[in-house]
Amino acid sequence: LIQLNGENYSRWRFEIEAVLEARDCLDVVSGETTCPQKDESEIKAWKKRDALARSIISRSLDDFHHAFIRSCKTSKEMMNCIVRIKEQATVSSKLLVSSEFHAYTWKPGMNVASFIAGLNVIVSKMQSLQI
Template identity: 25%
Template sequence: MAVSSVKVEGLLGMITVKLQDDNFTKWSYQFQSVLRGYDLFEFFTGEYQCPSKYSVSTETGVTKEITTEYKEWVKKDLALLSLLIATLSDEAMDHIVGCKTSQEAWECLHERFASVSVVRVKQLKSEFHTIQKGTDSVDKCLLRLKAIRDQLVYAGEKITDNDFIIAAISGLPPEFEVIKTVILARDSCISLKDFRAQLLGAERYIESRMTNLTTSMFALCVQGESSHTQEGHGCFQNYEHGEGSNSQEFQGFNGGSGYIGNGGKNFHPQPRNNFNSNNRRYYGNNNHTRSF
Protein backbone atom coordinates (compact mmCIF):
# COMPACT_ATOMS: atom_id res chain seq x y z
CA MET A 1 0.00 0.00 0.00
CA ALA A 2 1.07 3.59 -0.54
CA VAL A 3 1.78 5.46 2.66
CA SER A 4 0.40 8.99 2.88
CA SER A 5 3.03 11.65 2.43
CA VAL A 6 1.49 13.88 5.11
CA LYS A 7 3.81 14.83 7.93
CA VAL A 8 2.90 12.92 11.06
CA GLU A 9 3.63 15.85 13.35
CA GLY A 10 0.94 17.82 11.52
CA LEU A 11 -1.70 15.33 12.75
CA LEU A 12 -1.17 16.05 16.42
CA GLY A 13 -3.28 19.21 16.34
CA MET A 14 -6.26 17.19 15.06
CA ILE A 15 -6.29 14.88 18.11
CA THR A 16 -7.69 16.93 20.98
CA VAL A 17 -8.49 14.11 23.44
CA LYS A 18 -5.88 12.59 25.74
CA LEU A 19 -6.37 9.00 26.84
CA GLN A 20 -7.50 8.68 30.46
CA ASP A 21 -8.81 5.74 32.48
CA ASP A 22 -12.42 6.50 31.58
CA ASN A 23 -12.42 7.78 27.99
CA PHE A 24 -10.85 5.06 25.83
CA THR A 25 -13.90 4.88 23.54
CA LYS A 26 -13.87 8.61 22.83
CA TRP A 27 -10.09 8.80 22.44
CA SER A 28 -9.94 5.70 20.23
CA TYR A 29 -12.70 7.02 17.97
CA GLN A 30 -10.92 10.32 17.37
CA PHE A 31 -7.49 8.75 17.01
CA GLN A 32 -8.65 6.14 14.51
CA SER A 33 -10.66 8.66 12.50
CA VAL A 34 -7.67 10.94 12.02
CA LEU A 35 -5.20 8.16 11.22
CA ARG A 36 -7.51 6.27 8.87
CA GLY A 37 -8.17 9.49 6.97
CA TYR A 38 -4.51 9.49 5.92
CA ASP A 39 -4.11 5.70 5.48
CA LEU A 40 -1.84 5.48 8.50
CA PHE A 41 -3.83 3.42 11.00
CA GLU A 42 -2.70 0.19 9.27
CA PHE A 43 0.62 0.61 11.07
CA PHE A 44 -1.19 0.15 14.40
CA THR A 45 -3.27 -2.83 13.31
CA GLY A 46 -0.36 -4.64 11.64
CA GLU A 47 -1.99 -4.55 8.21
CA TYR A 48 0.99 -2.65 6.86
CA GLN A 49 3.73 -5.15 7.58
CA CYS A 50 7.32 -4.22 8.04
CA PRO A 51 9.31 -5.02 4.87
CA SER A 52 12.42 -7.17 4.90
CA LYS A 53 15.36 -5.55 6.62
CA TYR A 54 18.08 -6.88 4.34
CA SER A 55 18.14 -6.97 0.59
CA VAL A 56 18.26 -10.28 -1.22
CA SER A 57 20.57 -11.01 -4.12
CA THR A 58 19.79 -13.70 -6.66
CA GLU A 59 23.40 -14.67 -6.62
CA THR A 60 24.46 -14.51 -2.98
CA GLY A 61 21.08 -14.63 -1.27
CA VAL A 62 20.51 -12.42 1.80
CA THR A 63 22.99 -9.59 2.05
CA LYS A 64 23.96 -7.29 4.86
CA GLU A 65 22.58 -4.31 3.00
CA ILE A 66 19.53 -2.71 4.70
CA THR A 67 16.75 -1.95 2.30
CA THR A 68 15.41 1.54 1.70
CA GLU A 69 11.83 0.31 2.24
CA TYR A 70 12.74 -0.96 5.69
CA LYS A 71 14.37 2.34 6.67
CA GLU A 72 11.34 4.32 5.51
CA TRP A 73 8.94 2.01 7.30
CA VAL A 74 10.84 2.23 10.60
CA LYS A 75 11.05 6.00 10.30
CA LYS A 76 7.32 6.32 9.69
CA ASP A 77 6.40 3.81 12.40
CA LEU A 78 8.50 5.59 15.03
CA ALA A 79 6.87 8.88 14.06
CA LEU A 80 3.44 7.30 14.54
CA LEU A 81 4.52 5.83 17.87
CA SER A 82 5.58 9.31 18.97
CA LEU A 83 2.22 10.66 17.85
CA LEU A 84 0.45 8.00 19.91
CA ILE A 85 2.53 8.78 22.99
CA ALA A 86 1.74 12.49 22.67
CA THR A 87 -1.99 11.72 23.04
CA LEU A 88 -1.62 9.77 26.30
CA SER A 89 -1.91 10.89 29.88
CA ASP A 90 0.97 10.10 32.24
CA GLU A 91 -0.95 7.16 33.69
CA ALA A 92 -1.73 5.70 30.26
CA MET A 93 1.84 6.11 29.10
CA ASP A 94 3.05 3.79 31.87
CA HIS A 95 1.38 0.88 30.07
CA ILE A 96 3.39 1.20 26.84
CA VAL A 97 6.84 1.95 28.19
CA GLY A 98 9.24 -0.43 26.40
CA CYS A 99 7.09 -0.91 23.27
CA LYS A 100 9.19 -0.68 20.12
CA THR A 101 6.50 -0.37 17.42
CA SER A 102 3.20 1.43 17.05
CA GLN A 103 1.38 -1.90 16.73
CA GLU A 104 2.82 -3.22 19.97
CA ALA A 105 1.85 -0.02 21.81
CA TRP A 106 -1.68 -0.09 20.38
CA GLU A 107 -2.24 -3.69 21.44
CA CYS A 108 -1.07 -2.91 24.99
CA LEU A 109 -3.44 0.03 25.26
CA HIS A 110 -6.32 -1.93 23.79
CA GLU A 111 -5.75 -4.80 26.22
CA ARG A 112 -5.56 -2.44 29.19
CA PHE A 113 -8.42 -0.04 28.44
CA ALA A 114 -10.79 -1.72 25.98
CA SER A 115 -11.13 -5.09 27.65
CA VAL A 116 -13.94 -4.65 30.17
CA SER A 117 -14.35 -7.30 32.86
CA VAL A 118 -17.66 -8.94 33.72
CA VAL A 119 -17.72 -7.05 37.02
CA ARG A 120 -17.16 -3.76 35.22
CA VAL A 121 -19.98 -4.53 32.77
CA LYS A 122 -22.35 -5.06 35.70
CA GLN A 123 -21.26 -1.78 37.23
CA LEU A 124 -21.80 0.06 33.95
CA LYS A 125 -25.26 -1.47 33.54
CA SER A 126 -26.19 -0.38 37.06
CA GLU A 127 -24.97 3.16 36.35
CA PHE A 128 -26.83 3.20 33.04
CA HIS A 129 -30.18 2.33 34.59
CA THR A 130 -29.85 4.48 37.74
CA ILE A 131 -28.29 7.66 36.38
CA GLN A 132 -29.96 10.86 37.63
CA LYS A 133 -30.12 14.27 35.98
CA GLY A 134 -29.57 16.10 39.25
CA THR A 135 -28.46 19.71 38.71
CA ASP A 136 -26.99 18.99 35.27
CA SER A 137 -28.55 20.31 32.09
CA VAL A 138 -30.47 17.92 29.84
CA ASP A 139 -27.64 17.86 27.31
CA LYS A 140 -25.01 17.10 29.94
CA CYS A 141 -27.13 14.31 31.40
CA LEU A 142 -27.63 12.73 27.97
CA LEU A 143 -23.90 12.91 27.27
CA ARG A 144 -23.14 11.14 30.55
CA LEU A 145 -25.61 8.44 29.62
CA LYS A 146 -24.15 8.13 26.12
CA ALA A 147 -20.63 7.70 27.50
CA ILE A 148 -21.81 4.74 29.60
CA ARG A 149 -23.70 3.24 26.66
CA ASP A 150 -20.62 3.53 24.43
CA GLN A 151 -18.53 1.61 26.96
CA LEU A 152 -21.15 -1.12 27.16
CA VAL A 153 -21.40 -1.38 23.37
CA TYR A 154 -17.62 -1.54 23.12
CA ALA A 155 -17.70 -4.41 25.63
CA GLY A 156 -20.15 -6.30 23.40
CA GLU A 157 -23.41 -5.38 25.13
CA LYS A 158 -26.42 -4.44 23.00
CA ILE A 159 -28.10 -1.19 24.03
CA THR A 160 -31.04 -0.10 21.86
CA ASP A 161 -32.28 3.46 21.40
CA ASN A 162 -35.40 2.56 23.37
CA ASP A 163 -33.20 1.33 26.26
CA PHE A 164 -31.41 4.67 26.15
CA ILE A 165 -34.67 6.65 26.22
CA ILE A 166 -36.10 4.65 29.14
CA ALA A 167 -32.89 5.11 31.14
CA ALA A 168 -32.89 8.86 30.46
CA ILE A 169 -36.55 9.28 31.42
CA SER A 170 -36.04 7.37 34.67
CA GLY A 171 -33.39 9.86 35.74
CA LEU A 172 -35.47 12.99 35.20
CA PRO A 173 -36.72 14.97 38.24
CA PRO A 174 -40.45 15.51 39.02
CA GLU A 175 -40.51 18.79 37.07
CA PHE A 176 -40.39 16.73 33.85
CA GLU A 177 -43.35 14.54 34.82
CA VAL A 178 -45.55 15.82 31.98
CA ILE A 179 -43.04 15.16 29.21
CA LYS A 180 -42.23 11.77 30.75
CA THR A 181 -45.90 10.80 30.60
CA VAL A 182 -46.25 12.00 27.01
CA ILE A 183 -43.23 10.03 25.78
CA LEU A 184 -44.12 6.84 27.63
CA ALA A 185 -47.69 7.00 26.31
CA ARG A 186 -46.57 7.03 22.67
CA ASP A 187 -47.59 4.03 20.57
CA SER A 188 -44.66 4.44 18.20
CA CYS A 189 -40.96 4.72 18.93
CA ILE A 190 -39.37 8.14 19.07
CA SER A 191 -35.97 8.86 17.56
CA LEU A 192 -33.14 10.01 19.80
CA LYS A 193 -33.04 13.30 17.91
CA ASP A 194 -36.72 14.02 18.58
CA PHE A 195 -36.40 12.76 22.16
CA ARG A 196 -33.59 15.22 22.86
CA ALA A 197 -35.51 18.06 21.20
CA GLN A 198 -38.57 17.43 23.37
CA LEU A 199 -36.51 17.31 26.56
CA LEU A 200 -34.76 20.57 25.65
CA GLY A 201 -38.14 22.20 25.01
CA ALA A 202 -39.43 21.02 28.38
CA GLU A 203 -36.27 22.28 30.06
CA ARG A 204 -36.68 25.75 28.53
CA TYR A 205 -40.32 25.89 29.65
CA ILE A 206 -39.43 24.89 33.22
CA GLU A 207 -36.63 27.45 33.40
CA SER A 208 -38.94 30.18 32.04
CA ARG A 209 -41.62 29.30 34.58
CA MET A 210 -39.12 29.36 37.45
CA THR A 211 -37.80 32.74 36.29
CA ASN A 212 -41.31 34.21 36.22
CA LEU A 213 -42.07 32.75 39.65
CA THR A 214 -38.89 34.20 41.09
CA THR A 215 -39.68 37.62 39.63
CA SER A 216 -43.21 37.51 41.08
CA MET A 217 -41.95 36.46 44.51
CA PHE A 218 -39.41 39.25 44.48
CA ALA A 219 -42.10 41.80 43.59
CA LEU A 220 -44.33 40.53 46.40
CA CYS A 221 -41.46 40.75 48.89
CA VAL A 222 -40.72 44.34 47.87
CA GLN A 223 -44.40 45.26 48.14
CA GLY A 224 -44.66 43.54 51.52
CA GLU A 225 -41.63 45.37 52.89
CA SER A 226 -43.10 48.67 51.75
CA SER A 227 -46.43 47.91 53.45
CA HIS A 228 -44.75 46.90 56.70
CA THR A 229 -42.71 50.10 56.67
CA GLN A 230 -45.84 52.24 56.36
CA GLU A 231 -47.65 50.27 59.06
CA GLY A 232 -44.69 50.57 61.36
CA HIS A 233 -44.60 54.33 60.84
CA GLY A 234 -48.33 54.59 61.65
CA CYS A 235 -47.95 52.46 64.74
CA PHE A 236 -45.07 54.61 65.86
CA GLN A 237 -47.23 57.71 65.53
CA ASN A 238 -50.06 56.04 67.44
CA TYR A 239 -47.61 54.95 70.06
CA GLU A 240 -46.37 58.49 70.48
CA HIS A 241 -49.92 59.77 70.72
CA GLY A 242 -50.90 57.12 73.23
CA GLU A 243 -47.77 57.68 75.21
CA GLY A 244 -48.51 61.39 75.45
CA SER A 245 -52.07 60.69 76.64
CA ASN A 246 -50.88 58.26 79.24
CA SER A 247 -48.29 60.71 80.47
CA GLN A 248 -50.89 63.39 80.88
CA GLU A 249 -53.18 61.07 82.79
CA PHE A 250 -50.32 60.00 85.02
CA GLN A 251 -49.28 63.61 85.64
CA GLY A 252 -52.83 64.54 86.52
CA PHE A 253 -52.99 61.65 88.95
CA ASN A 254 -49.80 62.75 90.72
CA GLY A 255 -50.56 66.43 90.53
CA GLY A 256 -53.32 66.28 93.22
CA SER A 257 -56.28 66.83 90.93
CA GLY A 258 -58.17 64.55 93.27
CA TYR A 259 -59.21 60.94 93.37
CA ILE A 260 -62.77 60.61 92.27
CA GLY A 261 -64.70 58.46 94.70
CA ASN A 262 -67.98 58.20 96.41
CA GLY A 263 -66.75 60.43 99.20
CA GLY A 264 -65.96 63.28 96.86
CA LYS A 265 -62.95 64.40 98.88
CA ASN A 266 -59.42 65.08 97.72
CA PHE A 267 -57.09 62.21 98.14
CA HIS A 268 -53.28 62.32 98.20
CA PRO A 269 -51.89 58.94 97.23
CA GLN A 270 -48.53 57.63 98.32
CA PRO A 271 -45.62 57.72 95.85
CA ARG A 272 -45.94 55.29 92.96
CA ASN A 273 -43.02 53.13 94.06
CA ASN A 274 -44.60 52.50 97.43
CA PHE A 275 -47.89 51.85 95.71
CA ASN A 276 -46.31 49.07 93.66
CA SER A 277 -44.14 47.59 96.35
CA ASN A 278 -46.88 47.39 99.06
CA ASN A 279 -49.36 45.72 96.70
CA ARG A 280 -52.11 48.05 97.92
CA ARG A 281 -55.38 48.87 96.24
CA TYR A 282 -57.16 52.10 96.98
CA TYR A 283 -60.89 52.36 97.21
CA GLY A 284 -62.74 55.64 96.95
CA ASN A 285 -65.40 54.82 99.58
CA ASN A 286 -64.85 57.02 102.70
CA ASN A 287 -61.24 57.60 101.44
CA HIS A 288 -59.90 54.68 103.42
CA THR A 289 -57.07 52.37 102.47
CA ARG A 290 -57.43 48.63 102.56
CA SER A 291 -54.42 46.32 102.46
CA PHE A 292 -54.49 42.62 101.52
Protein backbone atom coordinates in the same frame (compact mmCIF):
# COMPACT_ATOMS: atom_id res chain seq x y z
CA LEU B 1 -5.03 15.60 20.46
CA ILE B 2 -6.54 14.64 23.80
CA GLN B 3 -4.66 12.59 26.37
CA LEU B 4 -5.97 9.22 27.46
CA ASN B 5 -6.95 9.21 31.11
CA GLY B 6 -9.08 6.93 33.24
CA GLU B 7 -12.39 8.20 31.88
CA ASN B 8 -12.12 9.02 28.17
CA TYR B 9 -11.03 5.82 26.43
CA SER B 10 -13.85 5.75 23.85
CA ARG B 11 -13.23 9.33 22.76
CA TRP B 12 -9.45 8.86 22.84
CA ARG B 13 -9.70 5.73 20.66
CA PHE B 14 -11.92 7.53 18.15
CA GLU B 15 -9.61 10.57 17.96
CA ILE B 16 -6.33 8.64 17.89
CA GLU B 17 -7.55 6.48 15.01
CA ALA B 18 -8.67 9.58 13.09
CA VAL B 19 -5.29 11.26 13.58
CA LEU B 20 -3.39 8.10 12.64
CA GLU B 21 -5.50 7.75 9.50
CA ALA B 22 -4.99 11.42 8.59
CA ARG B 23 -1.22 10.99 8.99
CA ASP B 24 -1.34 7.82 6.83
CA CYS B 25 -0.15 5.38 9.47
CA LEU B 26 -3.29 3.66 10.80
CA ASP B 27 -2.56 0.61 8.63
CA VAL B 28 0.84 0.27 10.33
CA VAL B 29 -0.73 0.46 13.79
CA SER B 30 -3.47 -2.03 12.91
CA GLY B 31 -0.95 -4.49 11.48
CA GLU B 32 -2.59 -4.37 8.07
CA THR B 33 0.78 -3.23 6.68
CA THR B 34 3.79 -5.03 8.14
CA CYS B 35 7.46 -4.22 7.85
CA PRO B 36 8.81 -5.33 4.47
CA GLN B 37 11.58 -7.92 4.62
CA LYS B 38 13.83 -7.15 1.63
CA ASP B 39 13.63 -3.75 -0.02
CA GLU B 40 15.70 -1.30 2.05
CA SER B 41 13.81 1.77 0.83
CA GLU B 42 10.46 0.15 1.71
CA ILE B 43 11.79 -0.89 5.13
CA LYS B 44 12.98 2.67 5.76
CA ALA B 45 9.60 4.13 4.69
CA TRP B 46 7.70 1.67 6.92
CA LYS B 47 9.94 2.45 9.91
CA LYS B 48 9.36 6.17 9.38
CA ARG B 49 5.57 5.66 9.38
CA ASP B 50 5.83 3.44 12.48
CA ALA B 51 7.94 6.07 14.25
CA LEU B 52 5.34 8.73 13.43
CA ALA B 53 2.58 6.49 14.80
CA ARG B 54 4.59 5.74 17.97
CA SER B 55 5.11 9.46 18.49
CA ILE B 56 1.41 10.23 18.05
CA ILE B 57 0.34 7.45 20.42
CA SER B 58 3.00 8.32 23.00
CA ARG B 59 2.03 12.00 23.09
CA SER B 60 -1.64 11.06 23.58
CA LEU B 61 -1.12 9.19 26.86
CA ASP B 62 -1.06 10.45 30.42
CA ASP B 63 1.84 9.33 32.65
CA PHE B 64 -0.07 6.35 34.04
CA HIS B 65 -0.83 4.85 30.62
CA HIS B 66 2.54 5.86 29.17
CA ALA B 67 4.30 3.59 31.67
CA PHE B 68 2.68 0.54 30.06
CA ILE B 69 3.97 1.22 26.54
CA ARG B 70 7.59 2.12 27.23
CA SER B 71 8.91 -1.35 26.43
CA CYS B 72 6.92 -1.66 23.17
CA LYS B 73 8.99 -1.72 20.00
CA THR B 74 6.28 -0.89 17.42
CA SER B 75 3.18 1.24 17.22
CA LYS B 76 1.10 -1.93 16.84
CA GLU B 77 2.50 -3.26 20.14
CA MET B 78 1.74 0.08 21.79
CA MET B 79 -1.86 0.16 20.61
CA ASN B 80 -2.43 -3.50 21.47
CA CYS B 81 -1.09 -2.85 24.97
CA ILE B 82 -3.44 0.09 25.58
CA VAL B 83 -6.43 -1.73 24.07
CA ARG B 84 -5.74 -4.78 26.25
CA ILE B 85 -5.59 -2.63 29.38
CA LYS B 86 -8.66 -0.54 28.61
CA GLU B 87 -10.96 -3.13 27.07
CA GLN B 88 -10.65 -5.92 29.59
CA ALA B 89 -14.23 -6.96 30.12
CA THR B 90 -14.06 -7.82 33.79
CA VAL B 91 -17.11 -8.70 35.80
CA SER B 92 -16.63 -5.67 38.02
CA SER B 93 -16.40 -3.20 35.13
CA LYS B 94 -19.49 -4.74 33.52
CA LEU B 95 -21.35 -4.37 36.80
CA LEU B 96 -20.19 -0.77 37.20
CA VAL B 97 -21.35 0.25 33.71
CA SER B 98 -24.61 -1.65 34.12
CA SER B 99 -25.23 0.21 37.39
CA GLU B 100 -24.37 3.51 35.71
CA PHE B 101 -26.95 2.75 33.00
CA HIS B 102 -29.70 1.90 35.49
CA ALA B 103 -28.94 4.95 37.63
CA TYR B 104 -28.88 7.39 34.69
CA THR B 105 -31.68 9.93 35.05
CA TRP B 106 -32.76 13.28 33.75
CA LYS B 107 -31.07 16.05 35.73
CA PRO B 108 -32.17 19.67 36.12
CA GLY B 109 -30.78 21.83 33.34
CA MET B 110 -30.51 18.98 30.84
CA ASN B 111 -32.03 19.19 27.41
CA VAL B 112 -32.93 16.23 25.23
CA ALA B 113 -29.66 16.39 23.29
CA SER B 114 -27.46 16.36 26.41
CA PHE B 115 -29.51 13.54 27.95
CA ILE B 116 -29.14 11.41 24.82
CA ALA B 117 -25.43 12.25 24.53
CA GLY B 118 -24.88 11.06 28.10
CA LEU B 119 -26.85 7.92 27.41
CA ASN B 120 -24.81 7.29 24.26
CA VAL B 121 -21.59 7.47 26.30
CA ILE B 122 -22.91 4.77 28.63
CA VAL B 123 -24.11 2.65 25.70
CA SER B 124 -20.67 2.96 24.09
CA LYS B 125 -19.05 1.72 27.31
CA MET B 126 -21.50 -1.17 27.40
CA GLN B 127 -20.73 -2.07 23.79
CA SER B 128 -16.98 -2.02 24.41
CA LEU B 129 -17.55 -4.44 27.30
CA GLN B 130 -19.88 -6.55 25.15
CA ILE B 131 -22.83 -6.12 27.50
